[in-house]
Amino acid sequence: MLPEHLKFDYDIIYIRIKKVVFDLVFSIIGVDYMKKLKSEKKLCLICMEEHEVDIVEMIDxxxxxxxxxxxxxxxxxCNVGxxxxxxxxxxxxNSLAMKxxxxxMDGYKKL
Structure with a gap:
């Protein structure tokens, strides 16, 4: 069993690896897994710079x-970060969409 502080690092690494795998698979089959809905020029809370920030829809x-x-x-x-x-x-x-x-999914299991 891993100590708690290592589990957090493992989760971050897993998410990054999952994103790289998604990027690779979707680029091979020619599909973009992030669909751009719109862009807004505003202060980006990720990189703290003012630029076009995309609003995207993706499978999560x-x-x-x-x-x-x-x-x-x-x-x-954020394209910069x-x-x-x-x-x-x-x-x-997103919470409502997940629920x-x-x-x-639960309804199909009961069939």
């Missing part, structure tokens, strides 16, 4: 009630 996976749930999520994307950010509104919307996907 979370663990909810012990189950892996896949759903469409919306994030802000190559990172995603969730605003408070996006956190609420809706879980309900659908």
């Amino acid at each position: 996976t979370e663990i909810f009630k012990g189950e892996e749930v896949t759903f469409k999520a919306i994030y802000e994307y 190559d990172e995603l950010l969730e605003t408070e509104e996006m956190i609420r919307a 809706d996907a879980y309900k659908i």
Whole structure:
């Protein structure tokens, strides 16, 4: 069993590796897993610079009630830092999308 401080580092590494794998797989099959919905010029809270920040939709996976749930999520994307950010509104919307996907998944299990 890993100590707690190593689990956090492992989670960050796992997320980064997962993103690299997604990038590789989707580039091979010619599909972009991040769909750009719009752009806004504003202060980016990731890099703290003013530039075009993309609002993107992508497929995300979370663990909810012990189950892996896949759903469409919306994030802000910083091209400078190559990172995603969730605003408070996006956190609420993504949480609801995940719970809706879980309900659908749970319904199929009961069939």
